[in-house]
Structures are given as C-alpha cells and as structure tokens.
Amino acid sequence: MIAAIGVDLGATNVRLVLVDQNGAVMDSGRFPVPERGRAEPVLEDLAPAIEAMRERAEGNAYQVGALGVGVAGLTDVKEGIVLDAINLGWKEVPFQSLLEERLKLPVLLENDANATAFAEAWVGAGRGCRSLISLTLGTGVGGGLIFDGELWRGASGLAGEIGHMVVEPDGEPCHCGGRGCLEAYISASAVVRDAKKAILDGKVGEPLSSFMGNLEGLTAKDVSDAASKGDPLAKRILAKAGRYLGVACTSLIHIFNPEMIVVGGGMAQAGELILGPARVEVKERAFGPLAESTRIALSPLGELAGAIGVAGLALRRYVPSR
Numbered sequence: 001m002i003a004a005i006g007v008d009l010g011a012t013n014v015r016l017v018l019v020d021q022n023g024a025v026m027d028s029g030r031f032p033v034p035e036r037g038r039a040e041p042v043l044e045d046l047a048p049a050i051e052a053m054r055e056r057a058e059g060n061a062y063q064v065g066a067l068g069v070g071v072a073g074l075t076d077v078k079e080g081i082v083l084d085a086i087n088l089g090w091k092e093v094p095f096q097s098l099l100e101e102r103l104k105l106p107v108l109l110e111n112d113a114n115a116t117a118f119a120e121a122w123v124g125a126g127r128g129c130r131s132l133i134s135l136t137l138g139t140g141v142g143g144g145l146i147f148d149g150e151l152w153r154g155a156s157g158l159a160g161e162i163g164h165m166v167v168e169p170d171g172e173p174c175h176c177g178g179r180g181c182l183e184a185y186i187s188a189s190a191v192v193r194d195a196k197k198a199i200l201d202g203k204v205g206e207p208l209s210s211f212m213g214n215l216e217g218l219t220a221k222d223v224s225d226a227a228s229k230g231d232p233l234a235k236r237i238l239a240k241a242g243r244y245l246g247v248a249c250t251s252l253i254h255i256f257n258p259e260m261i262v263v264g265g266g267m268a269q270a271g272e273l274i275l276g277p278a279r280v281e282v283k284e285r286a287f288g289p290l291a292e293s294t295r296i297a298l299s300p301l302g303e304l305a306g307a308i309g310v311a312g313l314a315l316r317r318y319v320p321s322r
C-alpha cells in the first residue's frame with residue numbers, strides 16, 4: 001500500500017504525519033523547531049524523524065511514495081524554494097532539493113495555509129467540496145483557496161494571503177508592516193492586544209481581571225477560556241474579532257461564491273464565540289442568495305491539517321491514483 005509523509009514546519013513546532021491514499025492518518029509525531037534562522041539544524045532533526053517514520057510504515061506494509069512539506073511563509077512551489085518565512089527566519093532556502101538529496105524521496109514544498117485548504121477539501125469539513133476557502137487563525141492568519149477541486153495558487157504561486165486583506169484603511173498595525181489587515185483583528189495576537197488594552201483601560205470583568213498582575217503572560221486561550229465561562233469583557237473581545245471575520249467572509253462570499261468557508265487554527269477553539277458574530281455580520285451584509293449558498297464551518301482536523309494536506313498534495317503529484 002502506498003502512503004506519504006506530510007511535514008508541517010511551523011514557527012515553533014514541526015509536525016509529521018503518515019497518511020494513506022484516502023487521507024487516513026496512520027502515524028504522527030512532533031518536535032520543536034531547533035533553531036531560528038538556519039535550515040541545516042531543522043534538516044538534521046527532520047531527516048532522522050522522517051526515516052524513522054518511513055521504517056515504521058514499511059514495517060506495517062506501507063511504501064512511502066512521496067514527502068510533502070508545508071512551510072509558514074512565501075513558497076515557490078515550482079522551484080521548491082522557501083522564498084521568505086519570517087517566523088523561521090529563512091530566506092531563499094532550496095529546502096526541496098536539500099530534502100531530496102538527503103532522503104532519496106520525491107518532495108513537494110507548499111505554503112502551509114494552501115496545504116490546509118487542500119486538507120479541508122480532501123478529508124476535512126469540506127470533504128468533496130469543489131469550491132472552498134480556508135482561514136487558519138493562529139499568531140497570524142493563513143488563507144487558502146480551492147476552486148473546481150484544485151488549489152488556486154495564482155499567477156506566481158503566492159495567492160491566498162487573506163490575512164492581509166485590508167478591512168480598515170487606517171486601522172491597527174499588522175505584522176506585515178501594513179495597517180488594517182484582517183490579521184490585525186482576528187489573529188491570536190490581535191485578541192491578546194485587545195484584551196491587554198481593555199484590562200489596562202479598566203474595563204475589567206471577572207475572571208479576566210485575574211490576569212491584571214500577569215499581563216505579559218496573557219494568551220488568546222486565556223481570553224477564550226474566560227469567554228467560555230461567561231466573562232463579558234472576553235466575550236466582547238471575541239465578538240469584535242468575529243465581526244471582522246464576518247466582514248472578510250462577506251467579501252470572500254461576494255467575490256468567490258464558495259460552497260464553504262472553513263475556519264481553523266488555535267483561535268477557532270473559541271468556536272461559536274467567534275463564528276456566531278461572524279455569521280450575524282454575513283447575514284446582515286451579504287446578498288441573500290450568495291450568503292445562503294456558503295456554509296461557514298469549523299475545521300475538524302485541528303493542528304494536523306497542514307501536514308495531512310501537504311501529504312495529500314505530494315501523493316497527488318508523485319503517486320498516480322489507480
């Protein structure tokens with residue numbers, strides 16, 4: 001039986017999965033990114049982890065036919081080069097050829113958010129959808145587009161930067177250096193910023209107020225947990241993020257008329273506390289028939305989505321289906 005290994009190379013963790021041709025996860029693993037700024041230390045940790053997973057697969061009668069690697073950053077899929085991955089500190093790294101030489105396996109390199117969109121259409125919330133948009137809400141915001149069942153990479157392979165869609169022309173500063181991007185309102189870092197500001201401004205409710213003495217350590221999960229317990233301030237902060245998510249979804253729906261918008265990533269664990277306000281916004285703003293044809297759903301794949309998706313893309317490129 002043929003399988004592929006998928007690797008999701010994030011800012012802090014590397015995740016690996018072994019998936020079969022139906023997208024079922026047969027094995028998984030993770031380790032921390034050893035060093036920022038250089039590819040060699042990552043390769044030194046990654047290569048043996050892949051070899052070990054490959055040996056386990058072969059022990060279970062699977063033949064690993066390809067390797068997919070999803071990277072958080074701008075990626076040249078044709079040349080297999082990581083052009084610019086800010087969180088990893090990589091620029092112009094020919095990671096595909098480095099891995100192919102080391103592992104003697106065909107390798108596909110892809111942007112992690114694109115890989116996630118493919119996973120959602122393949123085995124996730126949008127299984128079988130021909131048109132789907134995925135949004136991954138983490139420290140930043142990743143986006144991926146599936147049209148006519150295929151990943152839409154754009155003219156130079158860099159499409160899908162939905163996180164940098166401008167929703168407020170003079171708005172909050174964004175990680176990218178711009179202002180008013182969606183990411184500056186719905187990412188985990190945006191939620192933490194808003195919570196810290198609200199606490200310092202004195203709009204304190206329980207139990208978020210307990211972070212008063214430890215503002216540095218406040219995380220988006222703290223805000224989400226507080227909101228789940230009914231904290232009014234935390235709920236307002238997430239509702240604001242959800243409202244901006246809805247504004248962005250309205251534009252995406254008007255432009256693309258997708259069957260589904262899938263929301264994943266760490267912030268998606270807030271669930272309806274964010275999606276509820278987003279749906280209200282879409283209902284109020286979008287043309288009725290358009291809004292009705294798009295479902296907005298949470299990702300069921302969790303943190304493995306990117307690794308599963310890039311394994312699927314590698315299978316699709318290198319292992320012809322029978």
Ligand SMILES: [Zn+2]
Pocket residue numbers: 163164174175176177178179181183
């Ligand atoms: Zn931006």
